Amino acid sequence: MCGQFGCYLLPDKLAKLGLTIYRIQIIKVYQIAMDRILAMQVFSRIVELGAFGKAADSLGLPRATVTQMIKQLESHLGVQLLQRTTRQVRATLDGQAYYQRCVHLLADIEEAESFFSQTRNNPQGQLRIDLPASLGHRVIIPAMTQFCARYPKIELIVGSTDRPVDLVREGVDCVVRAGQIHDLGLVARPLAQLPQITCASAEYLSRFGTPQGIAELVGHRAVNYASALNGRVFPFEFQVDGKLLEIAQPGTVTVNNAEAYVAACEAGLGIIQAPYYHLHDQLANGSMVEILSQHRPPAMPLTALYPPHRQLSRRVRVWVDWLVELFSADQWAMTHEN
CATH class of the missing domain: 3.40.190.10 (Periplasmic binding protein-like II)
Known part of the structure; x- marks a missing residue:
């Protein structure tokens, strides 16, 4: 309605406008929070893989987007997080401290989401694993149909090697290894004793x-x-x-x-x-x-290993639990007659 001193809104119109502005503000806050979480994920992958390009590829993002997100994150925090050279990208001291906080925060977020959503009982997403070549080919891979039937929304990315794997740098969630364990920085879950x-x-x-x-x-x-x-x-x-x-x-x-x-x-x-x-x-x-x-x-010990920040991942947890079940099953010939 317009009067002598200009237009004004009726109370109900004003209330609706206020509610609209409030919703817009909520959406903006939510978007900022999601962008911040994505930036943490991007930063963490760069630290783990040691390169912007590898991090972009692993997350399915354009490389220019990854570069821009890190610039904005450093500007927001007011510190330099990464040292860039022509060969390598390394975290600064501030970057190392921030990375440790990101790892724990992202793990907490994933655990909270899985607890309050259907993924708790039906986990989904990619799971990167690495298996000993012979054990993988003869025992684990032939039995994977059981795991895939139980958890159809988990996509297994399988490596099969006998070499040491840097889980963090190579982005691997879990490895199975035979023999003595020397990396005490990993979480170790015993699976079996191989005669x-x-x-x-x-x-x-x-x-x-x-x-x-x-x-x-x-x-x-x-x-x-x-x-x-x-x-x-x-x-x-x-x-x-x-x-x-x-x-x-x-x-x-x-x-x-x-x-x-x-x-x-x-x-x-x-x-x-x-x-x-x-x-x-x-x-x-x-x-x-x-x-x-x-x-x-x-006997040779067989162990599942994963980084400490993966120990709350529902995908890793059900995979390791399945391995324990596999190697304790009577149908798998772990022993022989004396």
């Missing part, structure tokens, strides 16, 4: 004879296994009278991959020590023969 045996090919034993005791290993050759981390060759291990005996057995072939290790043994190149699951078929058909069964090696 091991000493064996050789039937052809090798027909040529060089079958040792009946450890002393008779003199003159025999080994296929040696070297660490992919530092190149250290692992000695043979035997349990003798409740004590562990280590022997560095000479060999003409050294490998750093489980598949190559067994293949070299099958080819008659020497004696190996390996988990029983990897040799089950060869032992059954007679191409490989166990030796020194009275002094079997200690």
